[in-house]
Amino acid sequence: MKLKTTLVAAAAATAFSVGAHAATLDDVKAKGFIQCGVSTGLAGFAFTDSDGNWDGFDVVFCRATAAAVFGDPNAIKFTPTTGKTRFTALASGEIDVLYRNTTWTLSRDVDLKFSFLGVNYYDGQGFMIRKDMGVSSASELDGATVCIQTGTTTELNLADFFRANNMSYEPVPIETNAEAQQKYLANACDVYTTDASGLAATRATFEDPENHVILPEIISKEPLGPLVRHGDNAWGDIVRWVLNALIIAEEKGITAANVDSMASADTKDPEIKRLLGVEGNYGEMLGLSADWAVHAIKTGGNYGEIFEKHIGENTAIGLARGLNQLWTKGGILYAPPFR
Amino acid sequence: MAGEKPVAFVAERQIPPSPPPVRTGGALGWARDNLFSGVFNTVATLLSLAFVAYILAMVVPWLFLDSVWNASSLQGCREVDDGACLAVINERFLQFVFGFYPEELRWRPILAFVLLFVAIWPALFSSAPRKLLIFSALYPLLAYWLIWGGSLWGPVGAVVGIAIGWACIRFLPSLVRGRLDEGLAFLAAVGAGILATALWWLFGVIAFEEALDGVVAIGLEPVESARLGGFLLSTIIGVSGIAGSLPIGIVLALGRQSNLILIKAVCVGFIEFIRGVPLITLLFVAWLLLSYFLPPGTEFDLILRVVIMVTAFASAYMAEVIRGGLAGLPTGQYEAADSLGLDYWKSMRLIILPQALKISIPGIVNTFIGLFKDTTLVIIIGLLDPVGLLQPIRADQNWNGIVWELYGFIALFFFIFCFAMSRYSMYLERNLDVGHR
Structure with a gap:
């Protein structure tokens, strides 16, 4: 009897906590800011400037979401999360949305009960090697020693790749990216493998980046994107459509500089009108103001602008757009129509 | 006057002492005795000297001669010189000290830090006015108010x-x-x-x-916990852990020796449970399980949770250190206290604990130092202590790729704190040494 009572109480408590989570949008509006989970530090994606403000590719998307909801990109608080704490932070309601270069996988979507809302960066695992080794393709890596972060999906991808190609390798297990840089530079391994964006960022910090090459093969799919809790649909819609709005803005040539004039001027393009809230009641459908997208775009510009500023070819990270180019320009970045 | 004639072989006055031979006195003599007293020692000395010179030849130019203090990025450093890029520490120094604490409010943690020394003065040195102890007792709340507002x-x-x-x-x-x-x-x-x-x-x-x-x-003006970081955070966790663990540890150690079965069981259970679990696990419990168990929206400050866990952890170790001190006292001391007719608390306070704690000083300080260094583990749960701050700083495009400078700086900070603690403990041992040996 007692056990039964306890169980009922526990179920009630669970229902209560789920119920409390279900209306994240209301919670967010009530508290007046978004609690966003970001990485504790990943070059170009999330870092702090000398004044202690968070900045970076992922951070700007979070700020744009805050701008869409509150009209203020600073109505946001950041929770730095590690690879170990990120999912718990989201599941327990400590954060409202996780923007932490997290790979969209089936088990995370289904088993951990999160909803991925799109992809803001298509990454993939690559290899970096010294130029004087004379290797031009990953298929020539037979017998190489490889620096590899333990306990990551990259470790599994590496094993798969070498087995599929009938090659052998000698792993040098390392714990962090910083350690990997040191090991690789000290010649403890021939090859360093991790996400291609990470490789580019790492290479950019070398004193002689021209002596290292990133091999052309990408051996895995790593779609990185934002996620919220299951069952949080109204809130998830907002996060999803802020991301889509920034992509559409790039398609339509709307930038941080011209968004105001675009919104006021008599543009011909009906999709721009809908996006910027001149026509239709799309903001209302989302539960936001009509000009939510204007605020979001003003935060850091459209997708392309954010990319160029934080990780693009003119930055120290120096990533090419590659897959992350718009679908009209040879990439796979494709937002559903705004109507 | 012939009888008065001095006898040639009797000295009239004492011969003044001559300086010791050069080979046994002074620096040379010391070096001879200590460094070159045999073949083995000579070889060892030369090898060590060569090693020290080798290290210095690498470190000194890197750290002092070729280092760059003013640059806005790692590339900027490399353009100026090829030594240590200390510009990063120059730029981020305040971030390392305060984390993200609002700039215009930083006088508050500074004031709290200064007052900390006033508060621990009577605890550390017996020459301090005793009335200050009242201030020491109130200090934790004052510091809390100053830092969090x-x-x-x-x-x-x-x-x-x-x-x-x-x-x-x-x-x-x-x-x-x-x-x-x-x-x-x-x-x-x-x-x-x-x-x-x-x-x-x-x-x-x-x-x-x-x-x-x-x-x-x-x-x-309130300041939220997320803005605390850097050495401020380490010091908050370290000092509260140290200040909390000693009294709790004493109580646990006494409780463990108690004749009351309930008290004894509780103390033993607590000590053995906490000692049997790694600190990281406790931090995860503080961070993660509590966020599941507490109703959503409950405001239970993360730093407070961490402080409680760290204190509990250190207390269990402290209790065992002090139990060692209690066990080290001869039974005669307990019996003497009883024979004076003192009750339990008086005998503990006046006779047993002063001696037991004195014996335990090295162990106590050992635990303190370990605890202070363990504060860096909070990085696991996403708190930005100095080591945790490395990641966002190194993720800044300008500073990506800097390793030695930043780790060295943090090591220096921890060394200063831990070395100070260890010197103080030696001072205390010397001062309390009343010659039982």
């Missing part, structure tokens, strides 16, 4: 809670005198006191704070 009445409410508990322990036994066994009455009073304090803290403080805020609102 908010209404003054919150901390005052907490003090009231302690006063209520103390009043229960002090006055309840006399109310039931004669009707209950004295020890039992005392135990009941302690229980009632703890319960009353806890109830007050849980339910009374907020009402108290709101009521008084309505009358006179005195407060500082």
